Amino acid sequence: MTSDGAASPRPISPSDRIDAIDVLRGIALFGVMAINVVMEFRISIFEQFLGARTLASPVDRAVETILTQAVELKAFALFSLLFGAGLAIQFDRLANSERRTFLLLRRLAVLLVFGVTHLCLIWNGDILTEYALAGFIVLPFLFGPRWLLTLAALASLALYLAMQAFPPAGLFPGRTAIWRDVIDANRIYATGGFLDVLAFRLREIPLIASLHAFVFLRTIGLFLVGALAWRSGILQNARGLLVIALPAICLGAALLYVGIEPLGNILLALGYGAAILFIASFGRGKRLLGWAAPLGRMAFTNYVAQSLIFGWIFYGYGLGLFGRLGITQALAIGIAVYVGQVLFSAWWLRHYRYGPIEWLWRTLMYGALQPMLLSRVEGVQ
Template sequence: METPASTATAETPRPVDRADRIRSIDVIRGVALLGILMMNIPYFGLPEGILGSLKFDHPGDANYLTHQVIEILFSGKMRALFSMLFGAGVILLTTRKEHSAGLSIADIYYRRILWMVLFGVIDAYVLLWTGDILYAYGLCGLFLFPFRKLAPRYLLLASLVCFGMLIFKGHLRFQDMRGKREAYLKVVALEKQKKKLTDKQKDDKKAWETVVKNGKPDQKKINDEIKNVRSGYPTVWAYYLPINTKIQSSVMYEVYFWDVIGMMFLGMALYKLGVFTGRLRRRGYLAMLLIGYGIGIPLGWWVHQETTLAHGDFGRYLDSHFLPPNRMTYDIRRVTMALGHVGLIMIIYKSGWLRWLTGALAAVGQMAFSNYVMQTLICTFIFFGYGLGNFGRLTYYQLFYVVAGVWAFQLVFSSLWLRFFYFGPLEWAWRSLTYWKRQPFRISQPDSETVVSSIQA
């Protein structure tokens, strides 16, 4: 016979018990969340028009070397990890047994996803982060539910199809550029022969000259961007409005959708294969580390050299390549390096090394939503005009001092917060909105055992 207590438990949504959390996933998510800031910080702190010059113009200096390390080891790889873990979370959410009576799993899943879409809109259009990923994750998440029961091999196939679409689209864009370049060279040859140009040939010449011009820093645009972003909130909002609109519409359609959902499919497959949950033996994770880094690092170094060539002379870069090295190898580099990172993290985790660090990273990962938005708030306060107004004042490598400071703060803050609360503040709000019922939040009497477990869980 069912007791009232058991009935209440079955009908009332409750926090996920700390013992029920998969700690290894929280640790990996914590690494990914902190790592994402390395890629985001340049767009918080510097005008886009000078980023290329700072990163490439002086090989061997601090900016160049910093960019080289970030690009080879982390750029795109942390977001890939974060996207994979979102896919893993789809499986976790839809297989739990703790949902309230009267709500189907589809109800709960789509409520969560639709709230995430709204949070993404707020992050972009209210908090003014143009690199927001919550909106993209929410839109892609709308498509994932029907795929949750597929076998890993079919999820891997779906992932490959998405990556194939990205490669195909990138190839088309590259060939379009090559076409403009070839048309321009034909016009130059005609000019050398003193032949009169048709209107179309003049347009062909202008089209390539526009490409070259747009690839160089425009000091007036840089100064305008600095002036606008160092202004008050209304000016910053108006400046970023068209940028946000473009990113969340055409860029989302052309690139982000296939990028994000492809990694989510891969994450769903890897979760089912036990990669994120520690089911593999240590030698399996060692193989992931060696193969992932063995492919990803040399390939990343080669592409970085080619990208430097493209920055220095884009025309020569197009002339010397039929296929774009960056786009053709992008997802290979991301996946191999991301899996290498997972292998390293899981070896450390399963070996019991650095428990103080993995415990803090798990806390960051458990509060990933709150910490992600917190990074937006901290960085906009530091750099934008309605805060400290430091936009454009630091050079590229100096931005990573800010990254280190934010990391230290979030590692400590997350561990302390979870001593007293079940969730991060945004995780609590998200869950309460999903169930349309206020969720337990504060741990009433955290004893010493709870405090320790909250740091480690």
Template structure:
């Protein structure tokens, strides 16, 4: 009977009202969505699947090389890392809030499990019917694992997170070469994906989508470790309360900013020397000498360090009234993160795939940048308009209604 009462209590529980949401956290999510969009548009536009000679033949080739380097240094893997940190922080903050409200962690843990299972279902539909690059499945499955870490201290969570995201992939790397795709296999997979995605036939596109999904789950085997590590570090941040009371903990964010920018810059410089034909003893040492393990360690540490840098810089800027006036405009987009993420997929496929307008990679990375900024601005404006009338985004409403076991009130109630 007690278990039935607990389940019933969870079913009738309601989400936190807008007044209790942390605007800073929502604004950070909105900011992270810009990086996610730019990275994903590189795949949506099919630029990722054309050969170097085809890229050089594009009229935008000179600018594309500059943008590619800038994205490698500033965006790639950093945006998903920031989003992951926020996901973990949000869970810890929800756990603290619900624990204070209901007096028991059992309620919030069961609710979290239901939310993750619903998110997994949404992710499976998104991945297998639309886009192979879906990350919702990874968040849902690893988000369930967070339940095992709810009693750990922030310090322990942070240490485990760094070990999982940075050290563990380096330790596993020597054991995996025979299992990973070869260069020839990667080229064949890209060619097959190109053929499927430029096709105007939905069945062909879906078949290619499934094949690409299977290939990438092996090729990017370390991604789940990065995500789990980021979730644990984000959970540590949420447990410590430094995000909820960011002004009180300003010194923490300044120290985090300094540490992360130092690590991120050092890693970025050394990796550019390694990956872009750098000359000299250091470059050779990183590519072929005893520095190979160090280079691998830096490769895993760089996105985590830069994700923490973006978070720290954003938090500190948000504390200043002039910056907060503009940055808070990203909060509605962050509140509708799931809706906007799925909408980005639909727009991307509709614009670039053969089943849509079929624009393809003809505009290069210049087009990716322009389309990305335009789409982001439109989504930000739409999010503000929508949340001026409704409590949740469309996808958030579905997610929450299924998780809470009943349809949530959608329209805002006007106060006379």
């Protein structure tokens, strides 16, 4: 798993990937999907800040409690950890290339273009733009030693926690602006045509940006923690993962119970990630969770595909189910889409090296057309 050389760096082959990380990414994508479909496609994301929702069904109330307490911010935190680890892996594998900095900057620039396109044309709940911007900030730290990564991670997370305890005045929109946006969303997303939805989506971006501002420092901190986990060897150390998993889950759950949610969510994400990686590092665990690896290898493609599918299901230019379904019904639709993606990803990667968007991302990063079809030998491995 070394660099391919300074002259012609290339993406790693599928056989050199770390399966446990792909498994974790595929499972984390389920959590991201569940929250997105229930809280951002089904209804306006801003309804949760009004505190006026009533759930008629006891099942809906139970499902919402599970999602908010066990899944919501933990799944997104897991993705941040994984992105940071992935950036560090790319950085280290390009160590022998004189073009390393240029390639990684171009990788992040391409991600930024993808993110802005996704944000504006497909769905304004996009996370790719934030990840690209955070990546530009984190990349210089990868040239430093582990102590610098540790210090920067602690500083970022400490500032994030302080910001949650003492929110800066004027950063988040007022209740009147949120209420007006929710009313418009219930009308336009449910009944508007594509151009109506597009115009409203663009109008919502400043409100959405304020939500990203609240978690941006956490994203940077978790990127750094993910990079540190790779650099320290924890990701490849099953015993070390177990040592992290149990205390992090127990302490995170305890903090959530007493109402210290920001720190509790971070610790639970760390615990979830360590536990899944620990299980997936053994033969039986791989057989149990291996179905998620193809999904994780194509997480970029599957994430964008979910936006397209859910947009058609919930917005007025498609089935127009926005605001008409309960939590359980929306989650059932999301699970059906996710299962379909599990099956499709496994089929696709039996024939191709990368998902379609992953292939395009690598091609643009390296500035050369990447091979897509698997060879006969690779296909039977």
